[in-house]
Amino acid sequence: MIWLTILAMALIIFASRYLFLAPGLPIRLNHQAQRFLSYASPAVLTAIWAPIVFVPEQSGLNLSLSNPYLIGALVSALIAWKTKNVLLTAVTGMVVFGGVSMLMGS
Numbered sequence: 001m002i003w004l005t006i007l008a009m010a011l012i013i014f015a016s017r018y019l020f021l022a023p024g025l026p027i028r029l030n031h032q033a034q035r036f037l038s039y040a041s042p043a044v045l046t047a048i049w050a051p052i053v054f055v056p057e058q059s060g061l062n063l064s065l066s067n068p069y070l071i072g073a074l075v076s077a078l079i080a081w082k083t084k085n086v087l088l089t090a091v092t093g094m095v096v097f098g099g100v101s102m103l104m105g106s
Contacts, residue, residue, distance in 0.1 A: 049073070052069060053067075053069045053070055053073045054069075054070070056068075056069045066104060068097050068100035068101040068104060069097065071096060071097070071100050072093045072094070072096045072097030072100065073093070075092060075093060075096045076089050076090075076092065076093030076096075079092045079093070
């Protein structure tokens with residue numbers, strides 16, 4: 001039953017994406033809908049990273065510099081802002097997070 005559910009959800013997601021991305025299909029979104037949907041990716045990404053960074057291990061709000069998640073996120077944000085390089089940002093953030101975690105014994 002679980003595999004059937006996974007396959008059904010995969011088909012639903014594929015179909016919903018294919019309808020808007022296939023060049024031969026006549027379905028097109030107007031400018032307002034495209035502009036509205038442009039906010040979806042940043043909103044989903046923020047919903048994923050914010051709890052991880054600010055509430056690590058469900059221990060409550062942690063805004064101190066002893067939070068390796070916060071330090072890694074701050075360094076990543078700075079690198080992303082300065083370089084606009086996704087790979088460099090991801091690698092630097094992981095290295096900083098790993099280094100701070102090891103130093104702090106987390």
